[in-house]
Amino acid sequence: MSLMLYNDLTREKEKFVPLRERRVSFYSCGPTVYDFFHIGNARPFIVFDVLRRYLEHVGYEVTFVQNFTDIDDKMINRANAEGITVPELAERFIAEYCRDADALGIRRATVAPRATEHMPEIIALISGIVEKGHAYEVKDPSGNGDVYFDVRSYPPYGRLSKQSLDELESGARVEVGEAKKDPLDFALWKAEKPGEPSWDSPWGRGRPGWHIECSAMSSKYLGSTIDIHSGGVDLTFPHHENEIAQTEAATGVPFVRFWLHNGFLLIDKEKMSKSLGNFMTARAAREKYPPLAIRLFMLSAHYRSPINFAPEGLEQAVGGVTRLRNSWADLRYARASRAGEGVDAAAFVEELGKFDASFFEAMDDDFNTAAAVGVLFEVVRLVNTWLRDHPVLPVKFFDAAEEELRKLDDILGVVGVDEAKDADADEIERLIRERVAARKSKDFKRSDEIRDALLARGIVLEDTSTGTKWKRKLQHDAP
Ligand code: AMP
Ligand code: ZN
Numbered sequence: 019m020s021l022m023l024y025n026d027l028t029r030e031k032e033k034f035v036p037l038r039e040r041r042v043s044f045y046s047c048g049p050t051v052y053d054f055f056h057i058g059n060a061r062p063f064i065v066f067d068v069l070r071r072y073l074e075h076v077g078y079e080v081t082f083v084q085n086f087t088d089i090d091d092k093m094i095n096r097a098n099a100e101g102i103t104v105p106e107l108a109e110r111f112i113a114e115y116c117r118d119a120d121a122l123g124i125r126r127a128t129v130a131p132r133a134t135e136h137m138p139e140i141i142a143l144i145s146g147i148v149e150k151g152h153a154y155e156v157k158d159p160s161g162n163g164d165v166y167f168d169v170r171s172y173p174p175y176g177r178l179s180k181q182s183l184d185e186l187e188s189g190a191r192v193e194v195g196e197a198k199k200d201p202l203d204f205a206l207w208k209a210e211k212p213g214e215p216s217w218d219s220p221w222g223r224g225r226p227g228w229h230i231e232c233s234a235m236s237s238k239y240l241g242s243t244i245d246i247h248s249g250g251v252d253l254t255f256p257h258h259e260n261e262i263a264q265t266e267a268a269t270g271v272p273f274v275r276f277w278l279h280n281g282f283l284l285i286d287k288e289k290m291s292k293s294l295g296n297f298m299t300a301r302a303a304r305e306k307y308p309p310l311a312i313r314l315f316m317l318s319a320h321y322r323s324p325i326n327f328a329p330e331g332l333e334q335a336v337g338g339v340t341r342l343r344n345s346w347a348d349l350r351y352a353r354a355s356r357a358g359e360g361v362d363a364a365a366f367v368e369e370l371g372k373f374d375a376s377f378f379e380a381m382d383d384d385f386n387t388a389a390a391v392g393v394l395f396e397v398v399r400l401v402n403t404w405l406r407d408h409p410v411l412p413v414k415f416f417d418a419a420e421e422e423l424r425k426l427d428d429i430l431g432v433v434g435v436d437e438a439k440d441a442d443a444d445e446i447e448r449l450i451r452e453r454v455a456a457r458k459s460k461d462f463k464r465s466d467e468i469r470d471a472l473l474a475r476g477i478v479l480e481d482t483s484t485g486t487k488w489k490r491k492l493q494h495d496a497p
Contacts (some may be wrong), residue, residue: 058290162222347489360410
């Protein structure tokens with residue numbers, strides 16, 4: 019089977035074939051950096067990180083662009099409230115975004131462009147739209163101009179959100195201070211207001227509207243037509259609808275081939291959002307729960323379904339991650355302590371192969387991580403059964419089991435096997451041998467010293483009837 023993705027443009031699962039053979043162009047709408055991001059925002063960051071990892075895993079070269087919105091009303095208001103400049107605010111929360119995203123195992127984007135660093139591109143794009151007759155300028159008394167996109171000039175408008183222009187017209191509003199000709203129209207450029215950051219443009223001083231930055235930066239880094247564009251379902255309208263209209267009005271070619279939107283993360287059946295005040299920041303969440311468990315929680319549902327953020331779900335994920343990591347630690351310990359001839363591992367390898375196929379089948383089906391996570395637990399159950407039933411196991415068993423777990427975790431990032439691959443494993447095992455020797459010669463002071471020193475590094479020892487196992491503590495990494 020090959021990868022099928024649910025495309026919101028057609029409302030169907032379609033076979034994913036990138037435009038440029040083995041290369042995938044992928045744009046994901048990023049955060050507005052006026053505050054810490056919340057755990058609802060973390061959902062798109064995590065699920066589309068997994069899609070990107072999957073595409074890379076199956077051999078595509080992915081250019082993954084995720085922007086930082088560093089100029090808008092929220093940025094200006096927050097900077098004013100804090101008595102700092104908008105660039106200072108952006109700098110601070112881009113750094114905070116990176117700390118949280120890194121801790122959550124979200125791989126860094128290939129390019130992470132900022133709106134304010136792309137004014138020439140934004141202005142050029144707007145100029146092109148005006149020249150083609152799809153946007154118009156309205157001057158304010160100071161002589162600076164607003165530029166609005168003329169929605170009626172672009173008949174396919176509404177194609178993504180499946181709404182007709184007339185339906186949209188009845189719901190559209192004109193905000194105070196807006197001078198647009200039609201309530202459907204939206205701002206590409208906003209004339210300067212006193213005390214706000216502004217840039218020079220053909221329409222006088224001003225700043226871009228929100229939607230235009232994604233079109234400008236996507237085209238700059240990925241070209242006029244891109245393979246995948248993603249974000250939360252709330253971005254479908256108006257943000258993504260507007261992105262399509264303005265980009266296609268300028269370029270005349272299709273903007274995006276696959277539109278992907280994640281469902282909401284809910285709290286008490288409501289969308290988690292800053293404006294409702296019902297949010298938990300990702301920072302607070304990862305102080306309370308291990309980041310691996312937060313990932314597992316997010317990936318245990320299909321990305322398009324809503325999920326409920328509740329303590330029970332998170333606790334369950336902590337239990338799940340603990341089970342996965344215990345199995346990994348047991349496997350490593352068993353390899354060190356009881357690898358030998360033993361049984362034939364062929365039956366194990368065969369069964370593992372079946373699970374492997376199921377995992378890829380699940381991921382190929384609109385990256386159904388819920389099903390893929392289920393398969394990961396099946397793999398762990400199989401490994402545990404073999405470890406329990408066979409006192410001695412061949413190297414082939416260990417190689418196959420470890421390779422499989424590494425492979426699945428490279429995509430999901432919920433076991434944290436990478437850190438276990440760390441170069442310090444040999445040193446830890448050497449210290450454990452030293453501790454065993456110290457205990458034998460009744461040097462309990464040295465033995466305790468070693469245990470404490472390892473614990474301080476997050477390594478937990480467990481003395482069993484057959485020897486000492488070690489594992490890393492689940493990280494509750496405080497910032
Ligand atoms: P924002 O910074 O508000 O533009 O949001 C960043 C990303 O988070 C966007 O893709 C939003 O669609 C997404 N998002 C916001 N709230 C939620 C939520 N409660 N559940 C899932 N995604 C969300
Ligand atoms: Zn966007």
